[in-house]
Amino acid sequence: MTAALATQTAATAADDVKIRIKGLSKVFETRNGPFTALDTINLEIPTGCFFMIVGPSGCGKTTLLRILAGLDEHTSGTLEITAPAQGRPSNSMVFQGDSLFPWMTVWDNAAYGLKIRGLPRATIKETVGHYLSRVGLSQFHDSYPHQLSGGMRQRVSIARAFANDPDILLMDEPFSALDEQNKVLLQEELLRIWEETRKTVMFITHSVDEAVTMGDRIMVMTAHPGRAKIMVDVPFARPRPVLELRAQPAYGELVYNIWGHLRDEVQRARAQDEGRVK
Amino acid sequence: MTDVVQGVQPSVIRVARAPTRIGFSMSRQTVERLMNIVSPLALIALWEICAQTGVIDVRFFPPPSKIFKVMGTMIQNGLLEKHVWASMQRLFWGILWGGVPALVLGVAMGMFRTLRMIVEPVIAATYPIPKSAILPLILLIFGLGEPSKVVMVATGVFFPILINSMAGVLEINKIYFDVGRNFGASGFQAFRTVALPGALPLIMTGVKLGVGLGLVLIAIAEMVGAKSGLGFMIWNAWEILSVETMYVGLITIAVLGLLFTLVLNEIERLIVPWKASR
Numbered sequence: 001m002t003a004a005l006a007t008q009t010a011a012t013a014a015d016d017v018k019i020r021i022k023g024l025s026k027v028f029e030t031r032n033g034p035f036t037a038l039d040t041i042n043l044e045i046p047t048g049c050f051f052m053i054v055g056p057s058g059c060g061k062t063t064l065l066r067i068l069a070g071l072d073e074h075t076s077g078t079l080e081i082t083a084p085a086q087g088r089p090s091n092s093m094v095f096q097g098d099s100l101f102p103w104m105t106v107w108d109n110a111a112y113g114l115k116i117r118g119l120p121r122a123t124i125k126e127t128v129g130h131y132l133s134r135v136g137l138s139q140f141h142d143s144y145p146h147q148l149s150g151g152m153r154q155r156v157s158i159a160r161a162f163a164n165d166p167d168i169l170l171m172d173e174p175f176s177a178l179d180e181q182n183k184v185l186l187q188e189e190l191l192r193i194w195e196e197t198r199k200t201v202m203f204i205t206h207s208v209d210e211a212v213t214m215g216d217r218i219m220v221m222t223a224h225p226g227r228a229k230i231m232v233d234v235p236f237a238r239p240r241p242v243l244e245l246r247a248q249p250a251y252g253e254l255v256y257n258i259w260g261h262l263r264d265e266v267q268r269a270r271a272q273d274e275g276r277v278k
Numbered sequence: 279m280t281d282v283v284q285g286v287q288p289s290v291i292r293v294a295r296a297p298t299r300i301g302f303s304m305s306r307q308t309v310e311r312l313m314n315i316v317s318p319l320a321l322i323a324l325w326e327i328c329a330q331t332g333v334i335d336v337r338f339f340p341p342p343s344k345i346f347k348v349m350g351t352m353i354q355n356g357l358l359e360k361h362v363w364a365s366m367q368r369l370f371w372g373i374l375w376g377g378v379p380a381l382v383l384g385v386a387m388g389m390f391r392t393l394r395m396i397v398e399p400v401i402a403a404t405y406p407i408p409k410s411a412i413l414p415l416i417l418l419i420f421g422l423g424e425p426s427k428v429v430m431v432a433t434g435v436f437f438p439i440l441i442n443s444m445a446g447v448l449e450i451n452k453i454y455f456d457v458g459r460n461f462g463a464s465g466f467q468a469f470r471t472v473a474l475p476g477a478l479p480l481i482m483t484g485v486k487l488g489v490g491l492g493l494v495l496i497a498i499a500e501m502v503g504a505k506s507g508l509g510f511m512i513w514n515a516w517e518i519l520s521v522e523t524m525y526v527g528l529i530t531i532a533v534l535g536l537l538f539t540l541v542l543n544e545i546e547r548l549i550v551p552w553k554a555s556r
Contacts, residue, residue, distance in 0.1 A: 069460050070459070070460070071456050071459060071460060089461075089462060091460075092460065092461065093456075093457075093460045095453055095456070095457065097453070098453075099453050099454070099456075099457050101454060101457070101471070101472070101475070101476075102476075102552050102553075103475040103476060103478070103550075103552050104475075104552075112457075112461055112471070113461040113462070116458075116461050116462050116463050116467055116471070117462065144551070144552040145552075146552065164461060
């Protein structure tokens, strides 16, 4: 499994690249002058890669994801995303925090992308039914988001993104608001659903554990202005049982290793915050 | 033997008490509801007594028994129905002509900053003008017939619905519009799936305020140059010094106001289920 994946990653470097980012920068114009959120990011993400971005808060990782999602525009550099097959969306995003429409039922929320695209009713029913059952919320299809727990709501968000059947899944700290137990359950669930289709994923987190648990490759970002500090390949085989993986010594080593790169950045980010407060 | 009975009794009592406690809380609710009805009834009774004993001037405050007698006659000869029907028709068209454009414009102003910048000053300047003060102008433009009454109601309904629709959209968390964009919603789809349903709770508040104001304005409009309607009925009663008829008009408007509130609350429960059950 690992070997197959490794050769795939090696081969992809040549042609099978889904997302190609070259010298991408984002500068916000603020009252105190320009603010560089992202500084010359270079990145190639192969098709089917579970790509993780770890960085201290305020490093611009959400901005990068929003640019990919088409919700923000970059200031300079180029961004190439391989066009999806006819009629399919390029990307769908799982947002940080509550993003389900409070005025729609679980079912209508999960079906949102498909309804917007005007797909036939039967297709919608089948796809949404499939993903709601995959996240274990079939019997809650008539509930409204406020009737669900935070973990259940985030499950619906995941179902909504997967049901839309995009080329790329963008995830912005989807589990950051959940407690540790729910987080592990949802990580496992997400990996299981992802195994079905192996879509390209770009997943943002501030948790090194989460990055190592989920990802094929991890980009560690610097504190503001956001730059790519280091790329780390994650060698663990798939499918990955989350808890068993964490018991392996290699897992601990990798986490420790990445923390080494991240620690300075977190300290710098904190110093910046304190400077800003003063 | 008695010991055993005593030992059993408390538990028996406790079991028996549980339903009585529910019964008590229900009866308490009923008591509160009864108080809602009893307090106005008591006021009417007091009024009747004071009128009969000559404590208050019956020229201005005729005894309720007399008012209800006049009301009974007016219901029997169909006069009240005729006036109510005339007013309700004008109110209906006024709410429609004023409310629908207000809703569309208000939601659009909430969605598009430029439109808001253009229209908001005009609204801010015209909103505080007392609607009753523009009645002469409306009569001048639309004549003494039906249109002037409908326009009068429409101007009254327009502002609360517009302002609340706009505020309703502005209050929607930005993330929901991002979700719409990310899932490919067009401008109209964003209006239909995000802005309109999201603003609905406040829109309903606007509708309630608007209908109340419409009821006020229709009475005023009908006092000038109308030959039917509740406003005409009250004004006409003043001219022929039939104080009882005046009170019949006032009571009818009060009852209609109450009915509208009840109906609108019910509608709100149906179309905003995600808020009502919160």
